[in-house]
Amino acid sequence: MKKKILVVDDEFDIVDIVKIFLEGKGYEVVSAYNGEDALKLIQKEKPDLIILDVLMPGIDGFEVCQKLKSEKDTMFIPIIFLTAKDQLADKWKGLFMGAVGYITKPFEEERLLGKIEKIFEQIDNGNNNENES
């Protein structure tokens, strides 16, 4: 089954690029352009991974992350931040909130892909291990 990835960014271009790129790599991509839409979409679509911008009007990326991590059925969805905020403090903040990755713009698509593949690999391994034991 195709993995489902949610891309959230207030910039159409970023969503567009990531969507095209990841679809090309065989993923199913859904998109949202602000925090509120993203939260609604997550309930409906139940994505396997979320790529999240930080600076957005309304609910920002950090808040979205916090909300997801505080709810039982969404807390295990891995989150990768993709943002222009390049301060080390922001990176730590993001990672402390439970994100599995923090990638700054401008980004290398290959790096994003590498990160995503690694995360799914780990999740699959974990599931396999659970099944085995």
Add this chain to the structure above:
Amino acid sequence: MQREKIKYSFRKKLFWYIAVLVLLVSLTFAGLFIQQQNKLLKENLVNKGLSLVTNLARMSELAIFSEEDSFIDPVINGIWAEKDVVYVFLYKDKGKILVKHTRMRTTEKLNIDVKQKIHNTREPFWQYPFSSSKVWEFYAPVFATIERSVEDSLLNGKEKRGKVKGRIIGISRVGISLININEQQKKIIKLSIKITLTLLIIAFLVTYLIAKKITTPILELAERAEILGRGNFDKEIKIKSSDEIGLLAKEFDSMRLKLRKLNKMKDDFVSLVSHELRTPLTSIKGYTSILLSCNLGELNDQQKEKMERIAKHVKRLTSLITGLLDLSKIRYGKIDYEGKFISLLELVKNIVEELDIQAKDKDINLEIEISSGLPDVYVDEKLLSRVFINLIGNAIKFTPQGGKITIRAVNEADMVKVYCIDTGIGISPADSNKIFSEFYRIKNKDITKTEGTGLGLAIVKHIIEINQGKIWVESEESKGSRFIFTLPINKR
């Protein structure tokens, strides 16, 4: 703070100027004082001697006439009570000694020249018998003041010899030793020396204090200027002084505020522009790579080539913007410095491994000459990696096919000296001063093709300076370059 040692400090200079001046002035005054006192002492001595000898002469008339010295005993005793009087003589006109008191040996006979002089001048006088004499002599004529010779009237009862008034009937002589006055002179000299020394000490103290008062705020200002020079505009320059230096400090501080404002404007501008540029750049980059990855359908060769060109320029623009942002972050201390002790050998090995592919493309040999015994250095690993990547990257860029690049590190006193030596095209002396400046790129027809942002070495320099090191380059054109930097081993 590292301040250059001042060889001839203002404090020392002022001190010595004033010292010499005070010494000259006090010596002059002491000399004048001693001279004046000497003169006064001698005058006093002469006055005293003359008054003694004249007094004696005046009182001696009767004694000479009667040849009875007991008449003048009280006078003689009075004179003799003066301790510096060493002899007293009273002569009758013919030279006969009538009174003689001595405390030292001397010629008792009346000198014929003296007698002559007295008779000629009829006045008291003084002399020193020989130049180095320790005794001054005073003479005075004894005049007859009564009309008639006592002698005659007593013996003959007749006025046989006529008037004798005004006739010199004897000579009084007093010798006064100079010992007393010599002692007083010594005392005066001692006093002068004491006063001079006291003045000197006071002058030195005052000079030192004044110099200190002047130089302390100047040194403080220099220190602040140095801090300012390092790009720290936040420390207020405040010197409590209402004089010219205070004014200077005030002007300096307003300059600092202006600089800070300008600097902030520049920073804000750079970071705004960089951030604003990054957003569209991200889009361009993303779409380019999507088109190139053929997710939206195959491109023909020509289209693909043009797309690759776009991608290349986008990459360059990205690294330029990233470099600018990094530089402003590093320079203004906004970087998150994560210092720890690391082994240079390990770090360089990793980086050389990474860059080896690039080097192999140009058939360049990368060599590491670092002893495993080299002490660890306290640096930010990420930043120092940037230094090596930039330096070695440059070396690869500017070294022709088949060259060699050597990374060497040696321990020297309390620091590690790192060399990055290449066999590249080298740098001209004119360029070697400027290559660490932002956006400076060497103008050379051989390297117009070479890409770069002109920021790499500026970043390197700032990183080395953050780590309290220094960097410089030694080079000869067409023979290669040696970039050398130092890192302190000290613990922070």
